[in-house]
Amino acid sequence: MSTHDVAVAGVGMHPWGKWGRNFVEYGVHAARAALADAGVAWPDVDLIVGGETVRNGYGGYVAGATFAQALGWNGAKVATSYAACATGAQALDTARARILAGLSEVALVVGADTTPKGFLAPNAGERWDDPDWLRFRLLGMTNPAYFALYARRRMDLYGATVEDFAQVKVKNARHGLANPHARYRKEVSVADVLSSAVVSDPLHLLDICATSDGAAAVVLTSTEYAKRHGLSTGGRGPVRINAISTVTPTFPQTVIDMPLLSTDATTAVAAPERTFKESIGQAAYDEAGIDPADVSVAEVYDLSTALELDWIEDLQLCGRGDAEALLRAGETTIGGRIPVNPSGGLACFGEAVPAQALAQVCEITWQLRGQATGRQVEGARVGITANQGLFGHGSSVILSV
Structure with a gap:
């Protein structure tokens, strides 16, 4: 067990769909499911982190406080995170950091969304730097x-x-x-x-995936808390988060400014060794101290079917340009060498932006516990998630049991 591991004590979701109700209702449902799964009472939670949802008014912008109020004020610290489609993972990382710093023992992370019909577009207003x-x-x-x-x-x-x-x-x-x-x-x-x-x-x-209403929640605890309270998975201890990557891209020029667009080669720097999406996965592997060959199951961000193939390679689950061969051989399906999106992915869920990175963690947790009835990846011990937050940034989470 690494010194930077935290325990996943509980996970919960609200079913995805187009329900037409307030995002808070979905979030509370998922939160209560996660607390029940963990066997943790709401008054014992000392930190709540909400995933911001920009389409749902002021309550969405201050989602951490919104969910804290809806669940009942209990004196917990509160935080809110936003990173576009990587929001849930950034919120999870905020909770993990406070646990590892000794400032929290039991954290509840919640993401929920109510989406409009059609594709997602930027909010109203002119933003020339976006x-x-x-x-x-x-x-x-x-x-x-x-x-x-x-x-x-x-x-x-x-x-x-x-x-x-x-x-x-x-x-x-x-x-x-x-x-x-x-x-x-x-x-x-x-x-x-x-x-x-x-x-x-x-x-x-x-x-192409749809837009959906939905919610997901995760209860994180310190490994010491998990041990004291007997949290375990089949006698192997609780599912643990070993790494969360929220890295930004590396570009030769990090500030786009017209005077810098010069043909003078003396100002050039080396090109990045990896693409942005490759770097997201590699940073997670480096932190967890594992290799791609150790991964049993992956949940990746299939906004489109073609993007799933890109992610398989970005996470180094196969060589560059080899994803089609892996797919055609049935190796990415349940029962294959490296099952990808056993949950059904966004193809079956659609986008509920602040919730989807958390939903991936929920699925991997169920897989590692052996609780993914009807879609179980047998013998799963290590799982990885990945998504891209466009101008927010991307994220990858590694879990093990």
């Missing part, structure tokens, strides 16, 4: 168009086909059939995917 706002305003680059560029890149570089992308959806839809929290629980075929409407070539409607 790259996400600029790509919408100046380029008309909605998220599906952004995903399509990634997909076209895979086709050009590695020979990926639209049938490969469709097969990712087929796999994840099959995985999600047994997940009671999934929004979509229906098998699809490659033909179903390819006959759905083209949204942004080469991606079809069933290649």
